Amino acid sequence: xxxxxxxxxxxxxxxxxxxxxxxRPVALTFSxxxxxxxxxxxxxxxxxFPVGEQWGERGYVLYVVPGICAMTxxxxxSQSGISLVRDMQTGFLRRLVAxxxxxxxxxxxxxxxxxxxxxxxxxxxxxxxxxxxxxPPLAWEKAPAAALGFGLFGLAxxxxxxxxxxxxxxxxxxxxxxxxxxxxxxxxxxxxxxxRYMPDWILRLAEWNPLSLAVDVCRRGLFRDRTILASxxxxxxxxxxxxxxxxxxxxxxxxxxxxx
Numbered sequence: 283x284x285x286x287x288x289x290x291x292x293x294x295x296x297x298x299x300x301x302x303x304x305x306r307p308v309a310l311t312f313s314x315x316x317x318x319x320x321x322x323x324x325x326x327x328x329x330x331f332p333v334g335e336q337w338g339e340r341g342y343v344l345y346v347v348p349g350i351c352a353m354t355x356x357x358x359x360s361q362s363g364i365s366l367v368r369d370m371q372t373g374f375l376r377r378l379v380a381x382x383x384x385x386x387x388x389x390x391x392x393x394x395x396x397x398x399x400x401x402x403x404x405x406x407x408x409x410x411x412x413x414x415x416x417x418p419p420l421a422w423e424k425a426p427a428a429a430l431g432f433g434l435f436g437l438a439x440x441x442x443x444x445x446x447x448x449x450x451x452x453x454x455x456x457x458x459x460x461x462x463x464x465x466x467x468x469x470x471x472x473x474x475x476x477x478r479y480m481p482d483w484i485l486r487l488a489e490w491n492p493l494s495l496a497v498d499v500c501r502r503g504l505f506r507d508r509t510i511l512a513s514x515x516x517x518x519x520x521x522x523x524x525x526x527x528x529x530x531x532x533x534x535x536x537x538x539x540x541x542x
Contacts, residue, residue, distance in 0.1 A: 291382075291383035291384070291387040291388070291391065292387050292390050292391040292394065293391065294383070294391065295378075295383070295387070295388050295390075295391025295392055295395070296391040296392070296394050296395040296398075297395075298391075299365070299391065299392050299395035299396065300395045300398070300399065302365065303395070303399055313354070313357075313358055313403060314403060314406060314407075316354075316357070317350050317351070317353065317354040317403070317407045318407070318410055320350055320353065321343075321346065321347065321350045321407070321410070321411050321414065322414075324342075324346050324350070324474060325342060325343035325346050325347075325411075325414065325415075326343065328342050328346075329341075329342050329343060330342070343411070343414060343415045344411075344415040344418060345476070345501075346411075346473075346474060347407075347408060347411030347412065347414075347415065348408070348428075348473075348497050348500035348501040348504070349471075349472070349473030349474050349497050349501075350407055350411060350473070351404040351407045351408050351411070351432065351497075351500060352404070352432065352435065352471075352473055352493055352496045352497045352500070353468055353473055353493075354400070354403050354404055354407050355400045355401075355403070355404050355432050355435055355436045355439075355496065356435075356439060356464060356467065356468065356493060357464060358396070358399065358400045358403060358436070359396065359400060359435075359436045359438075359439035359440040359442075359443060360439060360443050360459070360460045360463060360464055361443065361460070362392075362393075362396045362439075362440035362441075362443040362444055362447075363443035363444045363445075363446055363447025363448075363456055363459075364443075364447070364453065364456050365392075366392075366444055366447040366448065367447050367450075367451065367452065367453055367456060370447075370451055370537075375537065376537065379534060379535075379537060385531060385534040385535045385537070386531050386534075386535070388534065389441075389444065389527070389530055389531050389534050390527075392440075392444070393437055393440050393441055393444070393527060393530075394437075396436060396437070396440040397433045397436045397437045397440065400432065400433070400436035400440075401429050401432050401433045401436065404429075404432045405429065408428075408500070408504075420504045421503060421504055422504070424503035424504050425504065427499060427503050427516070428499050428500040428503050428504055430499075430516060431495070431496050431499030431500060431515060431516055431519060432496055432499070432500070434496075434516065434519035434520050434522075434523045435492060435493070435495070435496035435519055435523075437523040437527065438492065438519065438522045438523040438526045438527075439492075439526075441523065441526035441527040441529070441530040442526045442529075442530070443456075443459070444530045444533075444534070445526065445529050445530040445533050446459045448530070448533040448534060448537060449533065467491065467492075467493050468493065470484055470487040470488055470491055471488055471491040471493035471494040471497065472488050472491075472494045472497050472498065472501075473493055473494070473497050492518070492519060492522055495514075495515045495518055495519055496515075496519065498514075498515050499515045499516065499519075502515075
Protein backbone atom coordinates (compact mmCIF):
# COMPACT_ATOMS: atom_id res chain seq x y z
CA UNK A 283 0.00 0.00 0.00
CA UNK A 284 3.08 2.17 -0.17
CA UNK A 285 2.59 5.47 -1.94
CA UNK A 286 -1.21 5.35 -1.93
CA UNK A 287 -3.06 7.20 0.83
CA UNK A 288 -6.40 5.88 2.01
CA UNK A 289 -8.39 9.06 1.16
CA UNK A 290 -6.87 9.23 -2.34
CA UNK A 291 -7.61 5.58 -3.10
CA UNK A 292 -11.18 5.76 -1.78
CA UNK A 293 -11.83 9.03 -3.62
CA UNK A 294 -10.47 7.64 -6.90
CA UNK A 295 -12.80 4.62 -6.77
CA UNK A 296 -15.70 6.84 -5.65
CA UNK A 297 -15.22 9.17 -8.64
CA UNK A 298 -14.87 6.24 -11.05
CA UNK A 299 -18.10 4.67 -9.75
CA UNK A 300 -20.07 7.91 -10.01
CA UNK A 301 -18.74 8.56 -13.52
CA UNK A 302 -19.81 5.08 -14.59
CA UNK A 303 -23.27 5.78 -13.18
CA UNK A 304 -23.68 9.06 -15.08
CA UNK A 305 -22.53 7.42 -18.29
CA ARG A 306 -25.71 5.33 -18.22
CA PRO A 307 -28.38 8.06 -18.46
CA VAL A 308 -31.21 5.66 -19.35
CA ALA A 309 -30.74 3.57 -16.21
CA LEU A 310 -30.23 6.69 -14.10
CA THR A 311 -33.38 8.32 -15.45
CA PHE A 312 -35.41 5.16 -14.86
CA SER A 313 -34.18 4.97 -11.27
CA UNK A 314 -35.56 8.49 -10.68
CA UNK A 315 -38.83 8.00 -12.57
CA UNK A 316 -39.74 4.62 -11.07
CA UNK A 317 -40.33 5.87 -7.49
CA UNK A 318 -42.50 8.70 -8.79
CA UNK A 319 -44.68 6.15 -10.59
CA UNK A 320 -44.91 4.02 -7.45
CA UNK A 321 -45.73 7.07 -5.37
CA UNK A 322 -48.50 8.12 -7.71
CA UNK A 323 -49.96 4.62 -7.94
CA UNK A 324 -49.85 3.79 -4.25
CA UNK A 325 -50.55 7.30 -3.03
CA UNK A 326 -53.72 7.87 -5.00
CA UNK A 327 -54.93 4.26 -5.26
CA UNK A 328 -55.04 4.03 -1.46
CA UNK A 329 -55.65 7.72 -0.73
CA UNK A 330 -58.70 6.82 1.38
CA PHE A 331 -56.75 4.37 3.52
CA PRO A 332 -57.02 5.69 7.13
CA VAL A 333 -53.58 6.45 8.56
CA GLY A 334 -54.60 9.03 11.16
CA GLU A 335 -55.82 12.60 11.27
CA GLN A 336 -52.31 13.89 11.99
CA TRP A 337 -51.40 13.20 8.35
CA GLY A 338 -53.85 15.78 7.03
CA GLU A 339 -56.12 15.81 3.98
CA ARG A 340 -53.79 13.76 1.77
CA GLY A 341 -52.96 11.40 4.59
CA TYR A 342 -51.84 8.26 2.82
CA VAL A 343 -50.00 10.15 0.08
CA LEU A 344 -47.89 11.86 2.72
CA TYR A 345 -47.57 8.72 4.81
CA VAL A 346 -46.19 6.67 1.93
CA VAL A 347 -43.55 9.22 0.85
CA PRO A 348 -40.87 8.02 3.33
CA GLY A 349 -41.68 4.43 2.39
CA ILE A 350 -41.17 5.12 -1.32
CA CYS A 351 -37.90 6.92 -0.51
CA ALA A 352 -36.67 3.87 1.40
CA MET A 353 -37.88 1.58 -1.38
CA THR A 354 -35.85 3.65 -3.85
CA UNK A 355 -32.74 3.17 -1.73
CA UNK A 356 -33.42 -0.58 -1.37
CA UNK A 357 -33.93 -1.19 -5.08
CA UNK A 358 -30.90 0.90 -6.01
CA UNK A 359 -28.67 -0.75 -3.39
CA SER A 360 -29.63 -4.24 -4.54
CA GLN A 361 -28.21 -3.41 -7.98
CA SER A 362 -24.82 -2.39 -6.57
CA GLY A 363 -23.19 -5.77 -7.11
CA ILE A 364 -24.01 -5.84 -10.82
CA SER A 365 -21.12 -3.50 -11.60
CA LEU A 366 -18.79 -5.83 -9.69
CA VAL A 367 -19.97 -8.72 -11.86
CA ARG A 368 -19.15 -6.69 -14.96
CA ASP A 369 -15.69 -5.88 -13.60
CA MET A 370 -15.15 -9.56 -12.77
CA GLN A 371 -16.12 -10.64 -16.25
CA THR A 372 -13.67 -8.20 -17.86
CA GLY A 373 -10.87 -9.04 -15.42
CA PHE A 374 -10.69 -5.42 -14.25
CA LEU A 375 -11.68 -6.19 -10.66
CA ARG A 376 -8.82 -8.62 -10.14
CA ARG A 377 -6.33 -6.05 -11.41
CA LEU A 378 -7.93 -3.32 -9.31
CA VAL A 379 -7.78 -5.14 -5.97
CA ALA A 380 -4.20 -6.25 -6.70
CA UNK A 381 -3.06 -2.61 -6.82
CA UNK A 382 -1.58 -0.89 -3.72
CA UNK A 383 -5.05 0.50 -3.00
CA UNK A 384 -6.14 -2.91 -1.74
CA UNK A 385 -9.60 -4.47 -1.54
CA UNK A 386 -10.86 -2.57 1.51
CA UNK A 387 -10.31 0.88 0.03
CA UNK A 388 -11.66 -0.24 -3.34
CA UNK A 389 -14.83 -1.47 -1.66
CA UNK A 390 -15.22 1.63 0.52
CA UNK A 391 -14.91 3.92 -2.50
CA UNK A 392 -17.57 1.98 -4.38
CA UNK A 393 -19.96 1.77 -1.42
CA UNK A 394 -19.64 5.46 -0.58
CA UNK A 395 -20.38 6.36 -4.20
CA UNK A 396 -23.46 4.15 -4.11
CA UNK A 397 -24.58 5.70 -0.82
CA UNK A 398 -24.20 9.24 -2.20
CA UNK A 399 -26.22 8.34 -5.29
CA UNK A 400 -28.96 6.61 -3.29
CA UNK A 401 -29.34 9.44 -0.77
CA UNK A 402 -29.58 11.93 -3.66
CA UNK A 403 -32.32 9.81 -5.25
CA UNK A 404 -34.16 9.57 -1.94
CA UNK A 405 -33.92 13.36 -1.46
CA UNK A 406 -35.40 14.06 -4.89
CA UNK A 407 -38.15 11.50 -4.26
CA UNK A 408 -38.89 13.11 -0.91
CA UNK A 409 -39.11 16.55 -2.48
CA UNK A 410 -41.44 15.30 -5.23
CA UNK A 411 -43.67 13.51 -2.71
CA UNK A 412 -43.78 16.56 -0.44
CA UNK A 413 -44.98 18.70 -3.35
CA UNK A 414 -47.45 16.00 -4.41
CA UNK A 415 -48.93 15.98 -0.90
CA UNK A 416 -49.49 19.73 -0.98
CA UNK A 417 -46.21 20.93 0.57
CA PRO A 418 -47.21 20.50 4.25
CA PRO A 419 -44.95 21.85 7.05
CA LEU A 420 -42.00 19.55 7.72
CA ALA A 421 -39.21 19.55 10.28
CA TRP A 422 -36.50 20.23 7.71
CA GLU A 423 -33.89 20.53 10.45
CA LYS A 424 -34.22 16.75 10.85
CA ALA A 425 -33.30 16.17 7.20
CA PRO A 426 -29.60 15.40 7.95
CA ALA A 427 -30.62 12.59 10.32
CA ALA A 428 -33.04 11.21 7.72
CA ALA A 429 -30.28 11.36 5.09
CA LEU A 430 -27.94 9.55 7.49
CA GLY A 431 -30.54 6.83 8.03
CA PHE A 432 -31.03 6.30 4.31
CA GLY A 433 -27.26 6.47 3.77
CA LEU A 434 -26.55 3.77 6.37
CA PHE A 435 -29.32 1.58 5.00
CA GLY A 436 -28.06 2.06 1.43
CA LEU A 437 -24.49 1.34 2.51
CA ALA A 438 -25.53 -1.86 4.25
CA UNK A 439 -27.56 -3.27 1.37
CA UNK A 440 -25.04 -2.16 -1.25
CA UNK A 441 -22.44 -4.12 0.73
CA UNK A 442 -24.79 -7.11 0.84
CA UNK A 443 -25.32 -6.87 -2.91
CA UNK A 444 -21.54 -6.77 -3.46
CA UNK A 445 -21.09 -9.79 -1.20
CA UNK A 446 -23.71 -11.72 -3.17
CA UNK A 447 -22.01 -10.68 -6.42
CA UNK A 448 -18.66 -11.98 -5.18
CA UNK A 449 -20.30 -15.29 -4.31
CA UNK A 450 -22.56 -15.67 -7.36
CA UNK A 451 -20.23 -14.08 -9.96
CA UNK A 452 -22.97 -14.02 -12.60
CA UNK A 453 -25.81 -11.71 -13.72
CA UNK A 454 -28.27 -14.57 -13.27
CA UNK A 455 -27.26 -14.97 -9.64
CA UNK A 456 -27.71 -11.27 -9.02
CA UNK A 457 -31.14 -11.31 -10.68
CA UNK A 458 -32.23 -14.17 -8.42
CA UNK A 459 -31.00 -12.27 -5.35
CA UNK A 460 -32.85 -9.08 -6.33
CA UNK A 461 -36.16 -10.87 -6.87
CA UNK A 462 -35.76 -13.01 -3.77
CA UNK A 463 -34.95 -10.15 -1.37
CA UNK A 464 -36.56 -6.90 -2.50
CA UNK A 465 -40.27 -7.62 -2.49
CA UNK A 466 -40.38 -9.70 0.73
CA UNK A 467 -38.32 -7.03 2.48
CA UNK A 468 -40.62 -4.27 1.21
CA UNK A 469 -43.90 -5.96 2.11
CA UNK A 470 -42.76 -7.04 5.58
CA UNK A 471 -41.84 -3.46 6.50
CA UNK A 472 -43.72 -0.33 7.52
CA UNK A 473 -42.94 1.35 4.19
CA UNK A 474 -46.49 1.06 2.84
CA UNK A 475 -48.73 0.08 5.78
CA UNK A 476 -48.92 1.24 9.42
CA UNK A 477 -48.06 -1.32 12.07
CA ARG A 478 -51.58 -1.43 13.50
CA TYR A 479 -52.99 -2.93 10.29
CA MET A 480 -50.45 -5.75 10.03
CA PRO A 481 -51.10 -9.39 10.95
CA ASP A 482 -49.16 -10.37 14.05
CA TRP A 483 -46.61 -12.50 12.19
CA ILE A 484 -45.81 -9.74 9.70
CA LEU A 485 -45.66 -7.21 12.54
CA ARG A 486 -42.97 -9.29 14.23
CA LEU A 487 -40.99 -9.35 11.00
CA ALA A 488 -41.48 -5.60 10.50
CA GLU A 489 -40.02 -4.83 13.93
CA TRP A 490 -36.74 -6.51 12.87
CA ASN A 491 -36.78 -5.30 9.27
CA PRO A 492 -33.96 -2.80 8.50
CA LEU A 493 -36.22 -1.15 5.93
CA SER A 494 -38.67 -0.27 8.72
CA LEU A 495 -35.83 1.40 10.62
CA ALA A 496 -34.84 3.52 7.63
CA VAL A 497 -38.46 4.52 7.04
CA ASP A 498 -38.96 5.42 10.72
CA VAL A 499 -35.98 7.78 10.73
CA CYS A 500 -37.57 9.82 7.97
CA ARG A 501 -41.23 9.42 8.91
CA ARG A 502 -40.85 10.18 12.61
CA GLY A 503 -38.23 12.88 12.17
CA LEU A 504 -39.66 14.87 9.28
CA PHE A 505 -43.36 14.08 9.17
CA ARG A 506 -44.88 12.88 12.40
CA ASP A 507 -43.65 13.62 15.92
CA ARG A 508 -40.33 15.21 14.89
CA THR A 509 -38.33 12.77 17.04
CA ILE A 510 -35.58 10.37 16.08
CA LEU A 511 -34.60 7.61 18.49
CA ALA A 512 -30.96 7.05 17.56
CA SER A 513 -30.61 3.98 19.78
CA UNK A 514 -33.54 2.26 18.05
CA UNK A 515 -32.99 3.39 14.47
CA UNK A 516 -29.63 4.88 13.51
CA UNK A 517 -27.48 2.69 15.77
CA UNK A 518 -28.83 -0.66 14.47
CA UNK A 519 -28.47 0.60 10.89
CA UNK A 520 -24.88 1.63 11.59
CA UNK A 521 -24.07 -1.78 13.09
CA UNK A 522 -25.65 -3.53 10.11
CA UNK A 523 -23.67 -1.37 7.68
CA UNK A 524 -20.39 -2.15 9.46
CA UNK A 525 -21.07 -5.90 9.61
CA UNK A 526 -22.12 -6.24 5.96
CA UNK A 527 -19.28 -4.02 4.75
CA UNK A 528 -16.78 -6.14 6.69
CA UNK A 529 -18.26 -9.31 5.16
CA UNK A 530 -18.05 -7.89 1.63
CA UNK A 531 -14.47 -6.68 2.26
CA UNK A 532 -13.48 -10.17 3.43
CA UNK A 533 -14.90 -11.73 0.27
CA UNK A 534 -13.23 -9.12 -1.92
CA UNK A 535 -9.94 -9.75 -0.14
CA UNK A 536 -10.22 -13.44 -0.96
CA UNK A 537 -10.89 -12.50 -4.57
CA UNK A 538 -7.30 -11.28 -4.85
CA UNK A 539 -6.26 -14.94 -4.87
CA UNK A 540 -6.39 -16.26 -8.48
CA UNK A 541 -7.78 -19.52 -7.11
CA UNK A 542 -10.56 -17.84 -5.11
